[in-house]
Amino acid sequence: MGHTTRRHLMTVATASAATAAAAAAGAQSEAQPQGGKQDPREKYPKPPFPKQSQPFPGLAGRMTPRPDHGETSYVGSGRLKGRKALITGGDSGMGRAAAIAFAREGADVAINYLPVEEPDAREVVELIRRAGRTAVPIPGDLRSAAFCRSLVEQAVSGLGGLDIVVCNAGHQKSTPSILEISDEDFDWTMKTNIYAPFWIIKAALPHLQPGSAIIGTTSEQAYDPAPDLYDYAQTKAATMNYVKSLAKQLGSKGIRVNGVAPGPIWTPLQISGGASEGKVVTFGATAPLGRPGQPAELAGIYVRLAEEDGSYTTGNIYGAGGGQGQP
Ligand code: NAD
Ligand code: MG
Numbered sequence: 001m002g003h004t005t006r007r008h009l010m011t012v013a014t015a016s017a018a019t020a021a022a023a024a025a026g027a028q029s030e031a032q033p034q035g036g037k038q039d040p041r042e043k044y045p046k047p048p049f050p051k052q053s054q055p056f057p058g059l060a061g062r063m064t065p066r067p068d069h070g071e072t073s074y075v076g077s078g079r080l081k082g083r084k085a086l087i088t089g090g091d092s093g094m095g096r097a098a099a100i101a102f103a104r105e106g107a108d109v110a111i112n113y114l115p116v117e118e119p120d121a122r123e124v125v126e127l128i129r130r131a132g133r134t135a136v137p138i139p140g141d142l143r144s145a146a147f148c149r150s151l152v153e154q155a156v157s158g159l160g161g162l163d164i165v166v167c168n169a170g171h172q173k174s175t176p177s178i179l180e181i182s183d184e185d186f187d188w189t190m191k192t193n194i195y196a197p198f199w200i201i202k203a204a205l206p207h208l209q210p211g212s213a214i215i216g217t218t219s220e221q222a223y224d225p226a227p228d229l230y231d232y233a234q235t236k237a238a239t240m241n242y243v244k245s246l247a248k249q250l251g252s253k254g255i256r257v258n259g260v261a262p263g264p265i266w267t268p269l270q271i272s273g274g275a276s277e278g279k280v281v282t283f284g285a286t287a288p289l290g291r292p293g294q295p296a297e298l299a300g301i302y303v304r305l306a307e308e309d310g311s312y313t314t315g316n317i318y319g320a321g322g323g324q325g326q327p
Contacts, residue, residue, distance in 0.1 A: 058268030070296035076104030089169035091120040093267035097295035098302035103131035110136035110155035143191035148199035167197035172274035193235035210254025220325025247315030256314035263321030288323030
């Protein structure tokens with residue numbers, strides 16, 4: 001099947017859920033080259049972006065331009081056939097891109113998100129189902145240990161098992177001074193970014209058979225922390241660290257553990273307090289590619305870390321930083 005035909009079919013199959021994403025996807029397809037090669041600088045919108053802010057946690061559906069999570073572009077080829085995945089923060093951003101890709105690669109997918117993110121989550125559920133896979137939406141707040149345990153149980157019963165766990169949800173609040181970070185703020189960031197993966201992985205482990213994969217979303221901030229992300233950046237360093245520790249611990253059980261380290265990516269996290277309003281306008285400008293990344297540009301990394309083909313990859317961090325950050 002030719003590229004155009006496949007692309008057309010995918011577009012038709014996902015038409016209604018993807019309609020709202022058309023702006024971002026349109027920007028991509030307009031720049032689509034002849035011959036399958038594309039200038040990465042021109043592929044997606046560049047700064048300056050319109051000034052915008054939403055209350056935490058923000059909705060992808062209300063961003064201008066809308067992020068591209070691969071709604072109209074990701075084409076699967078059975079790389080995760082029959083797999084069962086739980087993705088936290090699966091309603092938007094990197095989690096949504098992973099959810100769409102996993103489903104199109106043949107996996108059933110449970111997504112967790114905050115109840116106020118239901119409008120974004122509903123689109124993802126529709127996209128998973130249109131890919132012919134089971135979608136299990138599980139709203140709830142990861143700052144609760146009891147909820148994290150119940151999340152895993154609900155995912156296992158809804159999917160009929162579990163073999164991919166993506167701890168991707170995160171909380172980021174830009175604060176210029178440590179003096180302005182309250183104990184409650186600090187605790188919020190730690191609970192979401194550090195405690196929740198601990199609770200979720202502990203609860204999931206008894207269900208994970210050899211061949212299973214755990215993936216954490218870390219950040220360029222783990223290696224090169226920004227001054228206004230004092231609390232957030234250290235959770236990302238901890239994520240990078242737990243990935244490496246757990247990979248050593250779980251290697252003998254045949255379970256792989258890896259991390260993804262994005263650079264600046266156009267997601268609700270940034271426009272709902274993660275970046276200052278001024279930084280949103282110029283977001284991604286400092287990256288050598290001259291623009292922020294889109295979640296769709298990381299989908300293949302999550303697939304790679306989950307799939308059978310990646311069987312010797314464990315304890316590794318894969319970056320997508322647009323030319324900045326280490327690695
Ligand atoms: P996003 O806002 O789309 O996703 C974050 C998700 O976290 C939200 O959708 C929400 O569902 C979830 N979440 C936050 N607090 C929660 C809570 N208490 N309970 C349940 N869910 C909660 O933004 P994103 O940028 O795709 O973020 C995904 C991951 O990527 C995060 O871990 C973030 O730290 C990381 N990251 C983002 C960037 C970037 O530039 N956007 C860069 C590096 C790393
Ligand atoms: Mg969201």
